[in-house]
Amino acid sequence: MSLKKIFPFLIWLPLTKTTWKDDLIAGITGTIIVIPQAVAFAMIAGLPPVYGFYTAMITPIIAALFGSSYHLISGPTTAISIVVYSTLVKFVSPETELETYISLALVLTFLAGFFQFMMGILRMGKLVNFVSHSVIIGFTAGAGILIAFKQLQHVFGIKVPQGSTILEILAYIANHLSETNWYVFIVATGTLFIALIIRFLIKPLSKYYMLIAMVLGSVLAILLGGDVNGIETVGEIPSNLPPFRIPDLSYDNVNTLSSGAMVLALLGLIEAVAIGRSIALHTHQKIDGNQEFIGQGVSNLVASFFSSYAGSGSFTRSGVNHQAGAKTPLSAIFASIFLMIVLLLLANYASYLPKAAMGGIILLVGYNLIDFHHIKQVYKSSGKELIILAITLLGTLFFDLEFALLAGIITSFFFYLDRTSKPNIAVIALNKEKRFVNKIRDLDAVECSNLKIIRIDGSIYFGSIEKISDFLSKLYDENKIQHVLIAGEGINFIDLAAAEWLSNEILKWQKNRGGIYISGLKIISQDVLEKGGFIDKIGKDIFFKDKNTAIAEIHKRINKPCEFKVFEECNVKVEG
The missing domain is CATH 3.30.750.24 (STAS domain)
Structure with a gap:
C-alpha cells in the first residue's frame, strides 16, 4: 500500500504552493461563519458552548488530512448535535449531571468514530454509490432552503422559538412581522446586497465577496448603534484550547451507547459523503467513499481525546468554503487555526460580530445550494428521478435529515429494483x-x-x-x-x-x-x-x-x- 493511500494529504499538499492564498481567504471566511454556529450547535447537543468550539477546531483538521473531498468542512452540525442529545438524554440529564453527560458525549464520539473507521477499512464506502444524484440534489436543495429559513430570525430580528419547523418559522414571523427590528433588517439585507454587488459587479474582488461583506456588514452594524438598537452579536467567547481528556471506555458505557453510536456513525457518514458529492457535482472531483469514511472516523476518534463531541460534514460551512474560493483541504486547516487564534487573542473583538450580518451571508449560501440547473434537467429527463428528488427535498424540509436521506435512498432503490425486475x-x-x-x-x-x-x-x-x-x-x-x-x-x-x-x-x-x-x-x-x-x-x-x-x-x-x-x-x- 502506498503512502498516499495511508496519508491522502500527500496528494493535495503539493498543490498548495499555488492555491494557498485562495485557501487562506476561504479559511478566514469559514472561521467567521463557524463562531456563532459552534455556540448554537453545542447548546443543541446539551453541552456548554465551549465544546462546540473544541469540535470546530479539532475535527476539521483531521477530516481534511484523511478525507477525500477538497471542499468538505467537518465539525459540529445541527443533525449530529440533535442525535447526540437525543441519545444521551435517555441516560443522563445535562441539567443535573453535566460532568457525566460530557463524559458520555466523549465516549459516544469515540464509538461513532470507531464504527466509521472500521466501515472505511472494510471498504463499505461503496455503499454510497447507490445514493443517486437525484437524492443528493434534493437533499442539497432542501438543506439550502432549510438553512436560509433558519436565518430569517436573524434577518428580521424576531425571536423564533428554538426547534421550529419551516412552516412554524413562516407562521411565527408572519404573525410577529410588526415586531421586526429594522436596524437588524438593514444590517442583514445590507450585508447580502454588498456580497451580491461585489460578487457580480466587482470582479477583481469577487473571490473575497463573503469576507468583505461580513466586515462591511459589521461596520454597518456599528454605525447603526449596535447593541443599543438590538443588533445582537455572538456574545462572549471562551479563550482556551481543547484540553486532552481520555474517554471513559468502561464496559457499561460502551454497552450502553453502542447502538446510539452506530446511528450517529451512519448519519454522519451519509451526511458527509452527500455533502462532498453535492459539491463535487460542480467541481468534478472524484469522491472516494472509503477514504471519506476513514477520514470521518479518524476525526471523531481523535476529537474524542480533545474534549470534542461528534462532528460530520457541514452543509453551511462546506458551501461557504466552496463559494469563498477554496481549492484544497488546507482551507479547513486554516479555518481551525484561525479559530484557535481568535479564541486566544481576539475573543473580545470576535464577540462583536453581528448575527444579522452572518444571517445575510448564510441566506446567500442557502440559495446557492439549490442546483436549479440539475433540478431542471431531472424534471425534463425522468419522472421517476423527479419523484426521488421531490421526496428527498420535502423530507429534508419537513422531517429529520436522516429520514429524508433514507426516504430518498429507499425510493431510488425501489425504482431501481422495479426497473431491473422488468428486463x-x-x-x-x-x-x-x-x-x-x-x-x-x-x-x-x-x-x-x-x-x-x-x-x-x-x-x-x-x-x-x-x-x-x-x-x-x-x-x-x-x-x-x-x-x-x-x-x-x-x-x-x-x-x-x-x-x-x-x-x-x-x-x-x-x-x-x-x-x-x-x-x-x-x-x-x-x-x-x-x-x-x-x-x-x-x-x-x-x-x-x-x-x-x-x-x-x-x-x-x-x-x-x-x-x-x-x-x-x-x-x-x-x-x-
Whole structure:
C-alpha cells in the first residue's frame, strides 16, 4: 500500500504552493461563519458552548488530512448535535449531571468514530454509490432552503422559538412581522446586497465577496448603534484550547451507547459523503467513499481525546468554503487555526460580530445550494428521478435529515429494483439484409416457424424471474413453439434463485417440448450455473458461443420441416 493511500494529504499538499492564498481567504471566511454556529450547535447537543468550539477546531483538521473531498468542512452540525442529545438524554440529564453527560458525549464520539473507521477499512464506502444524484440534489436543495429559513430570525430580528419547523418559522414571523427590528433588517439585507454587488459587479474582488461583506456588514452594524438598537452579536467567547481528556471506555458505557453510536456513525457518514458529492457535482472531483469514511472516523476518534463531541460534514460551512474560493483541504486547516487564534487573542473583538450580518451571508449560501440547473434537467429527463428528488427535498424540509436521506435512498432503490425486475425481452427475427433485428423495429423481419429467438436485456435474478417466467409460459402454452434460443449477450449476471428456476424451466421444455438453448452467455453469468452444478443438470450441449452456431446446431435437432426458409439451416418440405 502506498503512502498516499495511508496519508491522502500527500496528494493535495503539493498543490498548495499555488492555491494557498485562495485557501487562506476561504479559511478566514469559514472561521467567521463557524463562531456563532459552534455556540448554537453545542447548546443543541446539551453541552456548554465551549465544546462546540473544541469540535470546530479539532475535527476539521483531521477530516481534511484523511478525507477525500477538497471542499468538505467537518465539525459540529445541527443533525449530529440533535442525535447526540437525543441519545444521551435517555441516560443522563445535562441539567443535573453535566460532568457525566460530557463524559458520555466523549465516549459516544469515540464509538461513532470507531464504527466509521472500521466501515472505511472494510471498504463499505461503496455503499454510497447507490445514493443517486437525484437524492443528493434534493437533499442539497432542501438543506439550502432549510438553512436560509433558519436565518430569517436573524434577518428580521424576531425571536423564533428554538426547534421550529419551516412552516412554524413562516407562521411565527408572519404573525410577529410588526415586531421586526429594522436596524437588524438593514444590517442583514445590507450585508447580502454588498456580497451580491461585489460578487457580480466587482470582479477583481469577487473571490473575497463573503469576507468583505461580513466586515462591511459589521461596520454597518456599528454605525447603526449596535447593541443599543438590538443588533445582537455572538456574545462572549471562551479563550482556551481543547484540553486532552481520555474517554471513559468502561464496559457499561460502551454497552450502553453502542447502538446510539452506530446511528450517529451512519448519519454522519451519509451526511458527509452527500455533502462532498453535492459539491463535487460542480467541481468534478472524484469522491472516494472509503477514504471519506476513514477520514470521518479518524476525526471523531481523535476529537474524542480533545474534549470534542461528534462532528460530520457541514452543509453551511462546506458551501461557504466552496463559494469563498477554496481549492484544497488546507482551507479547513486554516479555518481551525484561525479559530484557535481568535479564541486566544481576539475573543473580545470576535464577540462583536453581528448575527444579522452572518444571517445575510448564510441566506446567500442557502440559495446557492439549490442546483436549479440539475433540478431542471431531472424534471425534463425522468419522472421517476423527479419523484426521488421531490421526496428527498420535502423530507429534508419537513422531517429529520436522516429520514429524508433514507426516504430518498429507499425510493431510488425501489425504482431501481422495479426497473431491473422488468428486463426487456426482445423477439429476434431476420430482416431482408439477413441481419438479426428486434421484431418490433422491423415488422417485415421474419422468424423461423420452429425456433423462437429472444434476447433478454438485463440480469436474471430473483426479482426478474417473474417477468421472464411469464413470457416463457405463454410460449409454452401456445403449444406451437418447440425450441427457444435465448440470446444471452445482454444478461449481466444470474443469481442462485434464478439459476434454480432456469434449470427447472429448461428441464421442463426438454421433457415436453424441444428445448431451451442459450447463446453468447457471459462468463460471469455462467459462474453460478457452473459452480452450483446446474450445467451438469441441464447439459452443456445447450450452450453456444453465438447465435449462428446455435441456429445451425438446433436445426439438426428439429424433427419437423420449417414452414418456409428463414435460415440456411431451415429444412423446408418440398411439395410433390
